Amino acid sequence: MVSKPFDSARLFAAVAAARMARLASRTLGRGGGSTVPGVVARRVDPGVLTELSRRLPLGSAAITGTNGKTTTTRMISRILQTAGVRAVNNSTGANLVTGVTAALVLDSDLFGEPASEMGLFEVDEASVPKVAAEADLQILAVLNLFRDQLDRYGELAYTGKVISSAFEDLPENGSVVLNADDPLVASLGRSAGKPVYYGVDEPALDTGRLQHIADSKDCPLCGTALHYDAVYMGHVGVYDCPGCPFGRPVLAYRASRVRLDGARGVDFVLQAPGGETEVRLNLPGLYNVYNALAAAAVAAEAGVGLEHISRALREFGGAFGRVERVKAGDREAFLLLIKNPVGFNEILRTFVASDDARHVLIAINDNHADGRDVSWLWDVDFEMLADARLEGRTKGASPFTVTGTRAEDMAVRLKYADLPVGAVIPDLEEALKTALEATPPGETLYVLPTYTAMLEIRKTLSELGYTHPFWED
Amino acid sequence: MKLTIHHLYADMMNLYGDRGNVISIKKRCEWRGIPVEVVDVGLGEPIKPTGCDLFLFGGGQDREQTLLVEDLAGKKGADLRAIVEDGGVVLGVCGGYQLMGHYYETPEGEKLPGVGVFDLHTEPRKPDEERLIGNVLVRVRGPEDDRWREIVGFENHGGRTYLGAGVEPLGEAVVGFGNNGKDGTEGARRLNAYGTYLHGSLLPKNPWLTDQLMLNALRRVDDAFELEPLDDAAERVAFESVANRVRHG
Numbered sequence A: 001m002v003s004k005p006f007d008s009a010r011l012f013a014a015v016a017a018a019r020m021a022r023l024a025s026r027t028l029g030r031g032g033g034s035t036v037p038g039v040v041a042r043r044v045d046p047g048v049l050t051e052l053s054r055r056l057p058l059g060s061a062a063i064t065g066t067n068g069k070t071t072t073t074r075m076i077s078r079i080l081q082t083a084g085v086r087a088v089n090n091s092t093g094a095n096l097v098t099g100v101t102a103a104l105v106l107d108s109d110l111f112g113e114p115a116s117e118m119g120l121f122e123v124d125e126a127s128v129p130k131v132a133a134e135a136d137l138q139i140l141a142v143l144n145l146f147r148d149q150l151d152r153y154g155e156l157a158y159t160g161k162v163i164s165s166a167f168e169d170l171p172e173n174g175s176v177v178l179n180a181d182d183p184l185v186a187s188l189g190r191s192a193g194k195p196v197y198y199g200v201d202e203p204a205l206d207t208g209r210l211q212h213i214a215d216s217k218d219c220p221l222c223g224t225a226l227h228y229d230a231v232y233m234g235h236v237g238v239y240d241c242p243g244c245p246f247g248r249p250v251l252a253y254r255a256s257r258v259r260l261d262g263a264r265g266v267d268f269v270l271q272a273p274g275g276e277t278e279v280r281l282n283l284p285g286l287y288n289v290y291n292a293l294a295a296a297a298v299a300a301e302a303g304v305g306l307e308h309i310s311r312a313l314r315e316f317g318g319a320f321g322r323v324e325r326v327k328a329g330d331r332e333a334f335l336l337l338i339k340n341p342v343g344f345n346e347i348l349r350t351f352v353a354s355d356d357a358r359h360v361l362i363a364i365n366d367n368h369a370d371g372r373d374v375s376w377l378w379d380v381d382f383e384m385l386a387d388a389r390l391e392g393r394t395k396g397a398s399p400f401t402v403t404g405t406r407a408e409d410m411a412v413r414l415k416y417a418d419l420p421v422g423a424v425i426p427d428l429e430e431a432l433k434t435a436l437e438a439t440p441p442g443e444t445l446y447v448l449p450t451y452t453a454m455l456e457i458r459k460t461l462s463e464l465g466y467t468h469p470f471w472e473d
Numbered sequence B: 001m002k003l004t005i006h007h008l009y010a011d012m013m014n015l016y017g018d019r020g021n022v023i024s025i026k027k028r029c030e031w032r033g034i035p036v037e038v039v040d041v042g043l044g045e046p047i048k049p050t051g052c053d054l055f056l057f058g059g060g061q062d063r064e065q066t067l068l069v070e071d072l073a074g075k076k077g078a079d080l081r082a083i084v085e086d087g088g089v090v091l092g093v094c095g096g097y098q099l100m101g102h103y104y105e106t107p108e109g110e111k112l113p114g115v116g117v118f119d120l121h122t123e124p125r126k127p128d129e130e131r132l133i134g135n136v137l138v139r140v141r142g143p144e145d146d147r148w149r150e151i152v153g154f155e156n157h158g159g160r161t162y163l164g165a166g167v168e169p170l171g172e173a174v175v176g177f178g179n180n181g182k183d184g185t186e187g188a189r190r191l192n193a194y195g196t197y198l199h200g201s202l203l204p205k206n207p208w209l210t211d212q213l214m215l216n217a218l219r220r221v222d223d224a225f226e227l228e229p230l231d232d233a234a235e236r237v238a239f240e241s242v243a244n245r246v247r248h249g
Helices: A008-027 A035-042 A046-052 A069-082 A097-107 A125-134 A156-164 A183-191 A286-301 A308-314 A341-353 A373-377 A382-390 A405-416 A428-438 A451-463 B019-030 B061-087 B094-098 B207-218 B231-248
Strands: A060-064 A087-089 A117-122 A137-142 A175-178 A195-201 A227-233 A236-240 A253-261 A265-272 A274-282 A323-329 A330-336 A357-362 A400-401 A421-425 A443-450 B003-008 B036-041 B054-056 B089-093 B104-107 B112-113 B120-123 B132-141 B146-156 B161-162 B173-174 B186-192 B193-196
Touching: A008 A035, A008 A046, A008 A097, A035 A046, A046 A097, A046 A125, A060 A069, A060 A125, A060 A265, A069 A087, A069 A117, A069 A286, A069 A308, A069 B061, A087 A097, A097 A117, A097 A125, A097 B104, A125 A137, A137 A183, A137 A286, A156 A183, A175 A236, A183 A195, A195 A286, A195 B036, A227 A286, A227 A341, A253 A286, A265 A286, A274 A286, A274 A308, A286 A308, A286 A341, A308 B207, A330 A451, A341 A373, A341 A382, A357 A451, A373 A405, A400 A405, A400 A428, A405 A421, A405 B019, A405 B231, A421 B231, A428 A443, A428 A451, A443 A451, B003 B019, B003 B207, B019 B036, B019 B054, B019 B089, B019 B207, B054 B061, B054 B094, B054 B207, B061 B089, B061 B094, B061 B112, B089 B094, B089 B207, B094 B193, B132 B231, B146 B231, B173 B193, B173 B231
Parallel strands: A060 A117, A060 A137, A087 A117, A137 A175, A175 A195, A195 A253, A330 A443, A357 A400, A357 A443, A400 A421, B003 B036, B003 B054, B054 B089, B089 B193, B104 B120
Antiparallel strands: A227 A236, A253 A265, A265 A274, A323 A330, B104 B112, B120 B161, B132 B146, B132 B173, B186 B193
C-alpha cells in the first residue's frame, strides 16, 4: 500500500480535534459521541486511521455479517482480556469507518500513540472494503449473510462480492475466518489467500427442512439447488452441490456434541487445530454456538490459547439487549431482541426445547430501525410453536400478550397459527406492567421486542427501578 | 369439493412474507371445513389445475426474476394465459404482478418478457428516482357488487408500472404510490386475475378480499356456493390501526 509521508503535526491536530469533539458532544448531552470524533479527525487528517492502526503491535481484526456481530465482537473482547491482550473496540452501532476511526483516535494519546495492542472492530457489511483499505487488518471474519434489510444492500450475492473485494487488502498470512455452514459465506473463501473455516457437526440439530425464509439454497457458483445433509437454521447447514464440485469446506474450528439447555445456555465440544475443549455458554440457542465458534476462531488465529478461550466463553454474560435478564421485584424479565425471522425462529425453537417460557410478551414496532414493513412476521414459523403446544411440550403456558405499534398485526399472525392471544395492548409501558402483573411471583416473563420496542421496555423497566440504565454497561 | 392453492415459484419468490397470503387462504378454508391443499409449483414443473383453483404468484429479487422469465416463456405462460381467459383466479403480487404484464425492464436496460395477462408494462426506476416504499391505502371497487371498499398493505418497488387501454386498475391509491406514483392507480384486474404492489400480508388484514378470491374459485365448481361468515374482529382491528395511521400521516 502506498501512503503519503507521515505528517505528525497533522495527526496531532486530528487527535486533538477529535478529543474536543467528544468533550463537546458529552457536554451537550448528545449521546455517547461514538462517531463524531471520527468524523472530525478524518476531516483534519484523512490518513488518520491508516497511521494509527499501523501503530498497533498486533494489528486488527474485523467482524462482519448480518447477524451476531455485536455478540461475537464482545466475546472476542472478553477472550482477549482473559489472555491479557489490550484491545480497542468501536462501540455498538458505530460500525462504519467513522466509528472505527473514532475508537482508535480516542485510544491514542495526543502524539498518536495507542494505549492498546490490538484493534477489534465490528464492521457493517458495506463498510468492509473501506475499513480493510485503511485499517491494518490481520483477520477478517464473515459470520453469515441473511436477507435482513434488503432496501439497504440489495441482493445477498452483491453483498458477498463487496466483502470479498476487501480480501486483497489483508497481508499474505492474514486469516479470513468464514462460516463454512453458510454456502454463500463459504464460497467467498475462493478469493481469500488464507481461508479458515468454522462450522457445526451435530446431527441432532437437523431441522429436516429448509425454512421458508431460506435465502441462498442454490449453489453460489453454478446455481444448482444445493443438497443438504442437515439444515440447522435458515440456509445454514451441511450441504454439497450436485451440479459442481462446490461443497461445505473442511472445518478448522468445529463444534460437536451440542446440547441446547433451554433458555439457560448451551454446551458443546470445541475442536481447533490446537486441541479440543469443552465449552459451557450462558447464552441460549444454536446461533450463539456460531457466535462463540467465530469468536474462538478469531482469537485462536490471533494467537490466543484454547484454555483462555474456553474460560472466557464460560464467563461471558452477553451483550446489552440481545439477551438480558432483569430482576423485576419477585419476578424476572428475560429480554430477547428480535431482529429478523431467522432470529425469531431460533428464539421460538429455544423456547420449544424448554418449557420455561410460560409467560410471553411480544413487542413489535415498525419504526425505521425496526424495519417499517412487518410482513416478515409471516415468514416466522409460529406454526412450529403451535405444534409444540398441541403435543403438550409447553405445559402451563398462558396466552401471549402483544404490544407495540404493530400489536394488532402480531395478534392476527398468532391467530392464523392457531395460537392463543391474551391482551392486545399497543402501549408498551402499559403492556409491560400488565404482563408483569400477570406473571406469578417467582416466575419469568419472556419479552420478545424489536429494536426500538426494546429501548422503550428498557426505559420502562429502569423507571420502575428494575434495572440500571444501559449506558452504565 | 377441495380448493387447491397453487403457489407459483414458492421457493424463489418468497420475498416480503408472501407466505402470509397462502396461510390466510388456507386457514379461512380450514376454519369453515372446506378441504384445502397447497401445491408448490417450481421451475420446470407444470401447472396442474383441478377445477377449483387459486393461483398465487409472489415477489422476488431481480436475479430470481430473470430465471423465471425463461420458465414462463414456454407452456407454463401459455397455460396461465388460458386460465385467466377462462375466468380462473390468479393473484400476482409485486414481482409476480410485474411478470403478468407485457414486459418488465430491469435497471440494466434488459427487457424481460412477461406472461401478458395484463395490458401493462413496467419501467425501471430512473437514477434520480427513489424506490416507492411505505404503507398504502387503496380504494377498490368490486365488480361483483359495485361497492367501494378499502385495502391496506405495504409497497416496496423500484419499477414503475403503466397500464394500457385493455386493463382496469385494481383501485386508486388514497395514500401511497401505487403503480407508478404518478397516475394514482394501483394494481390491475382482468376477469378474476388480480395484480397488486401491496405485498406480504395483503390478505391477512383484508379478509374480505381473501374471501372474494376463495368464493370466485369455489363458484367455478358450484355457482350457488356461499361462505360461512367468520369472526374477523382481530383482522378488522389490525386493518383500522394501519388505515388510521396512514390517513393521519
